[in-house]
Amino acid sequence: MTKIIVTGAAGFIGSQIVEALLKQGEEVIGIDEFNDYYNPGLKRKNIAHFHSLPRFQLIEGDMRFLDWQIILKDAEIIYHQAAQAGVRASWGQSFCAYTERNINATQVLLEAAKDAKNLKSLVFASTSSVYGDAETLPTHERICPQPVSPYGITKLAAERLCELYYKTFGVPVVALRYFTVYGPRQRPDMAFHKFFKSILQDEAIPIYGDGQQTRDFTFISDAVAANLAAATTPAAVGEIFNIGGGSRVVLTEVLDMMAEIVGKPIKRNHIEKAMGDSRHTAADISKARQILGYQPQVSLREGLTQEWQWMKSLYT
Numbered sequence: 001m002t003k004i005i006v007t008g009a010a011g012f013i014g015s016q017i018v019e020a021l022l023k024q025g026e027e028v029i030g031i032d033e034f035n036d037y038y039n040p041g042l043k044r045k046n047i048a049h050f051h052s053l054p055r056f057q058l059i060e061g062d063m064r065f066l067d068w069q070i071i072l073k074d075a076e077i078i079y080h081q082a083a084q085a086g087v088r089a090s091w092g093q094s095f096c097a098y099t100e101r102n103i104n105a106t107q108v109l110l111e112a113a114k115d116a117k118n119l120k121s122l123v124f125a126s127t128s129s130v131y132g133d134a135e136t137l138p139t140h141e142r143i144c145p146q147p148v149s150p151y152g153i154t155k156l157a158a159e160r161l162c163e164l165y166y167k168t169f170g171v172p173v174v175a176l177r178y179f180t181v182y183g184p185r186q187r188p189d190m191a192f193h194k195f196f197k198s199i200l201q202d203e204a205i206p207i208y209g210d211g212q213q214t215r216d217f218t219f220i221s222d223a224v225a226a227n228l229a230a231a232t233t234p235a236a237v238g239e240i241f242n243i244g245g246g247s248r249v250v251l252t253e254v255l256d257m258m259a260e261i262v263g264k265p266i267k268r269n270h271i272e273k274a275m276g277d278s279r280h281t282a283a284d285i286s287k288a289r290q291i292l293g294y295q296p297q298v299s300l301r302e303g304l305t306q307e308w309q310w311m312k313s314l315y316t
Helices: 012-023 040-050 092-113 150-169 191-200 220-232 251-262 286-292 300-315
Strands: 003-007 027-032 056-060 077-080 121-127 173-178 205-208 214-216 240-243 248-250 268-271
Touching: 003 012, 012 027, 012 040, 012 220, 027 040, 040 056, 077 092, 077 220, 092 121, 092 150, 121 150, 121 220, 150 173, 173 220, 191 205, 191 251, 191 300, 205 251, 214 251, 220 240, 220 286, 240 286, 248 251, 251 300
Parallel strands: 003 027, 003 077, 027 056, 077 121, 121 173, 173 240, 205 268
Antiparallel strands: 214 248
C-alpha cells in the first residue's frame, strides 16, 4: 500500500483525487484548511463519506504551519492541489491570500519534500492562467507564459519554485496546467456552477463581454486520470503538461448546449469584460498524450449533463 498525501483534499479536484485513490485501495492523508473563499460546508460535504474509511486521515490546518517532517514520513506521492483559486478575486486587497496560499505554502511543502526519502512524485496543480493571452492556439508547453491576472502570476511563481527544487534538490515534481476543469463538486465561483444555479433560480446568466470568448473545458474525471498518470510515470518527473478537454468551444455555444440539457431557454445578461480573463484558451495536449497516455474521455455534452444532475441534487 502506498502512502499518499493530497493537499486541498476537500476541494473540487482534490476530493475527487482522494476518492479515486481510496477506490484503488491506497492509504490517503488529506490536508485542508477549510478557508472561507467559498462555503466550507460544501467542502465538508465533498469528503463526508471518506471519514468512515480506515485508510483515510484528515489533517485540518494551514499548510504553512504543519509538521511536514512527520506528515511526509514514508510518503511516496504528493498531489498538491491546495491553492487560492479564482482569477477575478485576485486583484486588490485579497492578493496577499494568493501569495500566502499559492507561493509561500508551496515553498514550505517543497522545502519539506526535499528531505522526504521515499518520495517518488509531487504532482503540482498549475493552471492555463499562466499563459494569459497566448499568441499561439492551441498552446503548447514551450510557449513563454504571460499571465494577465495576479492569480496567474502566483501560480507561475509556484510552478517555477517547483522547477527550482527539482533542479537543485531533485524533488520529483510534475506540473499539470489545467484548462477550465468542470463537473460535479465544481466551486460556486466557477462559470458552469454559476450558470446552472441561475437556471435553477430562474435568473439571467451573467456573461462577461460578448460571449464569443473560447475555452478548452476539461471534465473532472479526465483531470483526475491525468494526476494519477503523472504520479506513476517516471518519465513525467521534471516536466510540465497541459491538461485540456481536447476541444475549444465558444461560450455562446456552451449556453445553447446547456439550454438543450435543461430543456428550456436560458436568459442571458451581458456585462462588462472581466479584468484578468483570457480571451481564448486551447490546450495542445500532445505531450500529455505521448508521455502520460492522457486521453480525454468525456465530451462536453456528457460532462455538462453530469454537472447539471449534481447541481439539481445540491440545490433542489
